[in-house]
Amino acid sequence: MEKVNIGVIGVGRIGRLHARNLKYQVPGTKVLAVADIFEKSAREVAAQLEIPIAEKDYRILLENKDIDAVVICSSTDTHAQIISEAAEAGKHIFCEKPIALDVDKIDQAITAVKKAGVKLQVGFNRRFDPSFKKAKELVAKGTIGTPHLVRITSRDPEPPPISYIKVSGGIFLDMMIHDFDMARFLLGQEVIELMAVGSCLVDPAIGEAGDIDTAIVTLKYENGAWGTIDNSRKAVYGYDQRIEIFGSEGCIMVENEKTTGVIVNGANDIRSDKPVFFFIERYREAYLAEMEEFIKCIQENKVPPVGGFDGKISVQMGYAAKESLTKGSFVKITK
Amino acid sequence: MEKVNIGVIGVGRIGRLHARNLKYQVPGTKVLAVADIFEKSAREVAAQLEIPIAEKDYRILLENKDIDAVVICSSTDTHAQIISEAAEAGKHIFCEKPIALDVDKIDQAITAVKKAGVKLQVGFNRRFDPSFKKAKELVAKGTIGTPHLVRITSRDPEPPPISYIKVSGGIFLDMMIHDFDMARFLLGQEVIELMAVGSCLVDPAIGEAGDIDTAIVTLKYENGAWGTIDNSRKAVYGYDQRIEIFGSEGCIMVENEKTTGVIVNGANDIRSDKPVFFFIERYREAYLAEMEEFIKCIQENKVPPVGGFDGKISVQMGYAAKESLTKGSFVKITK
Amino acid sequence: MEKVNIGVIGVGRIGRLHARNLKYQVPGTKVLAVADIFEKSAREVAAQLEIPIAEKDYRILLENKDIDAVVICSSTDTHAQIISEAAEAGKHIFCEKPIALDVDKIDQAITAVKKAGVKLQVGFNRRFDPSFKKAKELVAKGTIGTPHLVRITSRDPEPPPISYIKVSGGIFLDMMIHDFDMARFLLGQEVIELMAVGSCLVDPAIGEAGDIDTAIVTLKYENGAWGTIDNSRKAVYGYDQRIEIFGSEGCIMVENEKTTGVIVNGANDIRSDKPVFFFIERYREAYLAEMEEFIKCIQENKVPPVGGFDGKISVQMGYAAKESLTKGSFVKITK
């Protein structure tokens, strides 16, 4: 089959990572162009990765007939607009999460995608982590019978800058959104209502910015199972990404990955290495696998496994959590 | 110091275990007598353990001037009454949990104990488990800084008989009561309110008996930390007893104990042994240690580390959970 | 069936442990008497455990018609003589290892036992450890196919006193003897030759006493498998007792048991507890199980699973190792 020609829009840390993966590790693709509102960044990345075209304006990429698909890694507030324009231009779309913080905008983007008949894949990278993916597959094939309880632990090694927290939508929309998606993914079931608690325990500055840094959300699934997610903005021991699915016939766990396999047995205790530092290290394989899947969906004309609906509902769950936190009671997920 | 002479009241499974531990493994004690409403049981145990006195009526033990302390392991509905009578008779008291399902009766028992000036220790055995005890001590000395999150997993290998569930007070009073106590113990802080969810997922017969078998409770501590407890009446892989305390400077976990240390690396996977079966195996050391502590408190005239107040508040937490489950919102703990 | 009446000869640490286990935890037995050349010790133990008879001279126990069996825990140099006399007196015999440091004396003791038709069990306690026992059973039922490699790690937390080393026969006879027995036990095969290396790396005083403190022995089994044993007199992290059996269809490992299940995730590393301190803690269940087996063999008239031949060959392996260390080549095991 023909190579899929790609344009990457936004080449900050995650955009560069995708561009590099596509360029070097995904056969059947060609990264034709990058765009970034910081033109210098676009040029640097293009030079480094030997990409022919570097632009300031992403619209030039959308007008380029040779480009089959775009990977949107620009700032969140631009996602929905670019999706709509890319869809109109007939480009397939990979977009980092969240699609938007405004559900109406998400709807507009989804509508544009549907109308154009292009592919849309949303960047819930964790679904492509080999461990979580296997856990989900085992659940799906009944290894643990009927699921009763899901538990997701998701703690960052350090909080983002306060400036980010002010515009991110807060912990439920910038951080727990991944866990909401994971909760749905693991069981292949929707959550019908949820209840959030939390407070500011890590850093008062986060509270002053209007957010919390520690949260627990209890989930009720459509089929009767229950779930909990806990988040902290700061785990001193590193990125803590564990899940557990308990069912009538067993319990699946995914443990953290350690930096090395070294164990030191000493006079006082036994010491092993901490979990890998953060998402770039932890989800290295997942970032690559999601791109491979996106390209495959284009080549084989398949529906991407994580699309507009997933992008929308995870945001709706975030808003439900915010509402629940205020109300102190369960809040239903609006669909 | 003089030997502490003990009478054991109620010699079902747990009464026998205490009698045997006291007889054979706790120096400084003498098990003088056992009583059981099934006189035959009392006689059997006395014969087996070479205990001089076996009675049907516990009151005979209370009247015996040589007996210094009683260990109450009779059915729950008799605990409060026997405590009061034993206190009046000047006996020190170890009583299995719960003291009663009726908070007024607990108050009466506590009042009787205070009036008589005797010791009362309540059978929250898990506090004496070496792993949980060490976890608590590490928290207390600041190893993980300020605690933010507590997580308690407590799943039984199999449900109790339906007949038991009908009189036990239900999952929050017969099972999660241990976890409520553990939650308070680990942080050395009170829980001020809690929120319960749950349903009947394991066995419909449990639902027909008016109980649930799967539950998650979210806790708010007085100092701002949050906790979750999850319970299931049936974990096919065995007794699942894990805790986690996450704080500003680290995270303490206690893992399950496995039956053996054997690991089999095979062509398909790596297999290790399941957790030990149930509480008798898992808390073998804890049952002994709580008795040693009780005897030590008598000999050294110290206040037992887990007493009437602990027995009462854990029951109140159970009722708060029941109320929360019905209301669908947080319920404050009445003190 | 009738109770088996026991006399314990030698009530140092291990004699007391057996007496206590027999008294309190092995149904179907009665500890009638203890003897110790330190009469005071015998009296103390008898008083503490409520044993009727305490003697200085073990011969009084052998003359006692009520005694069915003796448990020999006196010093090694007395074992063979007491076995012979006990056999002549018609007593069943449990004897701590080694039977003797002199193979001729072992032969005489075995002959006496055979002639008298009494049971003889030798105290290779590790065979009764639940983990090692399970490992052996899995090998026997073919879980890992044909065994190719056996690896035994056996390191003490601290060296014995130099005075002990001077009379013990050295590392191969006082320490590795357990591992020689384990090597035979795990595969149910004899070792036909072995090669020893080692030196004094822990403490020069051990070298001055004529012994080494660090040793590796390579074993060749009759059926073609290979084994290695490594010993150190001092592992600062505690008693290190691991095994591994590698075969055509997999690999069985037994890991160390940790003091508690506590894990501390900190800013620098993940810390867990050290292995349990030493043999008393590590083999608590094994010491009890070997006594239960001994009593069962008497009651059911069965041959003890670890007897005179096992006691003899392990000593012969020890001498072969000493010879190999000097020669620098493989030495065959004399049978």
Place this chain on the structure above:
Amino acid sequence: MEKVNIGVIGVGRIGRLHARNLKYQVPGTKVLAVADIFEKSAREVAAQLEIPIAEKDYRILLENKDIDAVVICSSTDTHAQIISEAAEAGKHIFCEKPIALDVDKIDQAITAVKKAGVKLQVGFNRRFDPSFKKAKELVAKGTIGTPHLVRITSRDPEPPPISYIKVSGGIFLDMMIHDFDMARFLLGQEVIELMAVGSCLVDPAIGEAGDIDTAIVTLKYENGAWGTIDNSRKAVYGYDQRIEIFGSEGCIMVENEKTTGVIVNGANDIRSDKPVFFFIERYREAYLAEMEEFIKCIQENKVPPVGGFDGKISVQMGYAAKESLTKGSFVKITK
């Protein structure tokens, strides 16, 4: 600094891997050319990785003035000759192990390298594995005091083809050579003598080809420490690559890496994933890191950490092991 221009000689599996790593993941390099006696392979790789030059004859690369360094991944019997020619041509050299099976040829190659003053790095990739590297660093900084015992387990998931075994020099030269290097690397000490045992337990065809498939080698280090290496050509559970260094102050272990972090707690046992399949997966990071180091040594004019002497002595250890296997006694390492 200028980019280092590279030519890769031999583009079988490992040559492709190096070419790809250099092309995509090592900044500061440019892969200018590839050569392979199968010209088609050279062309394919060049096309796939967009490398300008593809030749059948490696000499064309050596004559190319733009090429600074060569990476030799051709068949073992060509290594020494190409090293000599490359040195004469003034190219820096990375060469896969072993340099040659003939020690004289190794000497000639080393002499040529010295004369030309170029860099030579030998492909002992495992030294660059993050876990083994950290273990070595901890030993070097005294974390476990004075090393007493080293243990290396190295078992392949499946034997190589018999045709390979016939020309490889056998298990000590094609497989254990890595472990000999690791043994030296971990302690930073030379082995002065060794003793090998082994036999053919996996597949009789290996024996018919004149090799063994199961081996244990005991090592004596210059400073008095002892080591063991065990090899098997077939571990059904996957690539088993573990080490252990025991010293006066503790014990460092490196465990296997598992395919995923999934754990399934079931009714019969707890199952986790097997080790990663083979060297390509296990040493992914190491293969990259060794190339980064090679390039860095060129750019910063440093001596590569693993060079000609290491390449030679590991082969000499292999021959010593072969001799020891025949003789049945220790054999000194000739330097």
